[in-house]
Amino acid sequence: MKVLICGAGAVGRAIAERLADERNSVTVIDLSSDVLARLGDELDVATVLGHGSHPDVLHRAGAADCDIVFAVTPSDEVNITACTVAHTLFNVPTKIARLRAAAYRTSDWADLFARDRVPVDATISPDIEVAEAIARLVTMPGVGESGSFCRGQVLGFSVECLSGSPAVAGPLREVNGRFPGLDATVVGKKRGGKVSVVGSEHVLEAGDTAYVVAAA
Template identity: 40%
Template sequence: MKVIICGAGQVGWQIARHLSGELNDVTVVDNNPDLVRRATDTLDVQGIAGFASYPDVLDRAGARDADMIIAATYSDEVNMVTCQVAHSVFAINRKIARLRSQSYLDAIYSDLYRRDHLPIDVVISPEREVAAAAMQRLSAPAAFDTETFMGGKAQLLGIKLDDDCPIVNTPLRQLTDLFSTLRVIVVGVRREGTLFAPESSDQLFVGDECYVFTHVDDLARTMEVFGKTQKKQERVVIVGGGNVGLTVAETLERRTNRIRAKVIEKSRKCAERAAEALERTIVLNGDGLDSGLLAEAGIARADAMLAVTDDDKTNMLTAVRAKAEGCPMAIALINDPTLVPLMVPLGIDAYINPRATTVSSILRHIRHGRVREVYSIGDAEAEVIEAVVLSTSPMAGQKLRDIDFPEGVLVGAVMKGEDVVRPTGALKIEEGDVVAIFAMADDVPEVERLMQVSIDFF
């Protein structure tokens, strides 16, 4: 597949890394020559320096025979015009644009993106993706990572094992015998910084970071088995009232189980905008690092604190201060991946990586086969792919034990009709089943083959 990626920042580079690693023909376009050079030096991609919305630049990038264009520059308007030029001049079939401004995303203006207006096939909103990720973190506060699959019926959890975990030093195959009714599968383990797909004979040790698939009905029991206690979230303090913080607060207001939220925003203009948009949420204007203001927001009585300003260091320091003031759960928004190793030493419970959430969202619309969901794990080390099994798939009609999966691939869940079942060796995969597969990055192409890759899907 020939793909043009416009924008060589963090998201564009990461998408290029994924696609070029799977032997796609990738060209990166950016008006910053240094970013283009970084991409061409570190990845197997071609690079063009220039403005992505210019027809001659796209022509040099190979737009005349491209299958897809991904517009992920820092400018919404450039991304929109790029898709328009790709459609009108070069007839590129698949166009994905990243749009940040909430005005462009309002549902009442959705007709704007029709083919006869602005021909964008998929619109990605980083702020909405990040807000959704924040809500996921709040739903499972004892997990450091979480994502839902199977239409909300299955959940991927990242759980760090502590000393009091009851299943430490237990071979994974014994977990099935010990908890026969529990629909849970350990699909990935990070040990001493290295992520791998475990075998049934592997044991879990203190300090391991496990990625676990579970049925949502078994969520509380799964956390208990892994030594974690779930506390009901009733009071939340949000530091940062920009697009992300505002979206989270609005989502909390719409929930049926009432959660009392307070927002702290440094900018008076943003604070006033948030106060006008929110009905039941108290908005405080001031610095989230101010201990007096945190006390006024009730941080000591809060069940969780979300730091979602546009500054990583502010988010980290606010989270540390909130913990010091007695808040049991602190979540920080972190754009710079090099800061992530500081989370544990600083005592920050969980983080949200906007790049990873945006990359996952874009990959969902790139993957071949009947892909319904893609979630990128770690620094693009692995992916969880949810897809419908087609009649032409090599998996169709076979039992799981007979399917030739690579070593770095594990099936986390299978949905037959409306029922999510635990995958066992004797389970027969049939056409129309939905499978969620954990795959190390090097094994993703083989998973796509099993899903019967075909460019005809586009």
């Protein structure tokens, strides 16, 4: 499978590493030559310097014959544009965009993304994935150990806390309010190599590993 990834941040790198390990042909686009140089040294991927939503950059990266585009830059709008260009000019079969803004994900606009509208086939949100405690797409970084308990009725797992996530925006007692419908509880954390139990007033920090239990 030929894969094109727009954005070489934490999410893009996680996608690239996973798919390259599975022997896919992976090309990564980013605006930082330094980031691309490190990525190219560490992973078996091709790199292209440029703006991921620009037609000429997508063309140089091989969009015309790729199977899937992951647009995972820090900008929702750039990601939407990259998917639109990939669809309109290069007829890429599958386009996946990282979207952080809740405005794009409300049920009021459930029909926004479709091939005959905004051509995004699937969206990912690291914040929502953390909240739901499961990586439903192969692109989700940070999910570590996992297991089931109580005859499969309870799931336990670890997840990396990302900078900017609502999970690190205040005390744990407020997490469920920031993620409506969340049926999960953070019970511990690892920071600086030390594991400790956490309570409702604890505040997680970016870089922490959170240990979560949730209903299966």
